Amino acid sequence: MRKKVVAGNWKCNTTLQEGVELAKAVNSVVKEKGANDVVVVLGTPFTHLSKVVENVDTKRIGVSSQNCAAEAKGAFTGEVSAAMVKSTGAEYVILGHSERREYYGETSEILNKKLALTLENSLTPIYCCGEPLEIREAGNQKEYVINQLKETVFKLNADDFGKIIVAYEPIWAIGTGKTATTEQAQEMHKDIRDAIAAQFGQEVANNTSILYGGSCNPKNANELFANPDVDGGLIGGASLKAEDFIQIINAY
Numbered sequence: 001m002r003k004k005v006v007a008g009n010w011k012c013n014t015t016l017q018e019g020v021e022l023a024k025a026v027n028s029v030v031k032e033k034g035a036n037d038v039v040v041v042l043g044t045p046f047t048h049l050s051k052v053v054e055n056v057d058t059k060r061i062g063v064s065s066q067n068c069a070a071e072a073k074g075a076f077t078g079e080v081s082a083a084m085v086k087s088t089g090a091e092y093v094i095l096g097h098s099e100r101r102e103y104y105g106e107t108s109e110i111l112n113k114k115l116a117l118t119l120e121n122s123l124t125p126i127y128c129c130g131e132p133l134e135i136r137e138a139g140n141q142k143e144y145v146i147n148q149l150k151e152t153v154f155k156l157n158a159d160d161f162g163k164i165i166v167a168y169e170p171i172w173a174i175g176t177g178k179t180a181t182t183e184q185a186q187e188m189h190k191d192i193r194d195a196i197a198a199q200f201g202q203e204v205a206n207n208t209s210i211l212y213g214g215s216c217n218p219k220n221a222n223e224l225f226a227n228p229d230v231d232g233g234l235i236g237g238a239s240l241k242a243e244d245f246i247q248i249i250n251a252y
């Protein structure tokens, strides 16, 4: 059965020292993992990965980068490859976040290369999808999001698709304080799961964790996570305060 996952996305926040302190604070309260427990992931800047890995119980907390290069290695100044991420002890890579699509021109073609490299390096992609406000207002969100999946992760084989985590993040809800209602979240998560079932079969769909992201906080996490097709959250702002992030983990 699919796992429940609460993943923090620190974005471009925290110095190394602040990040290590935040990781330590989360680590100190996250208990030994039981079979049904929530998988906790910290999505840190590249510079923090190895130090955060050293400072958490990696049996209990997974560490994630927020991106990786679209090439395996070579003359790509400033890029960080999937193999480099793997060598830090991190286990996850957030891919396709709307901020990367919008500000750094990440297309489906680029994301397909990143997905392949992430999987080749035995890292788990946390693959983000989600619609902008105008698409939601026009009522075309389902078509838009399923198309994002069709152009990328639906091109994987079922075996590889089975290794990924999907995060649905409506762009209008990211960092805006405007959360999707519990009905809006459940409806889209169900649509995504149905599309996965149509593509890869019901068993793969039942085993895929689909996280909600977008202004998830200690007050609304409980209600959002209570939806049958919401398997946890990708948390931005509220993952930067240990108490808030812990409350979200404990919302299950």
Ligand code: PGA
Binding pocket: 009, 169, 173, 174, 175, 176, 177, 213, 214, 215, 216, 234, 235, 236, 237, 238
């Ligand atoms: P937010 O960000 O929780 O600050 O809205 C979520 C995300 O972008 O992953």
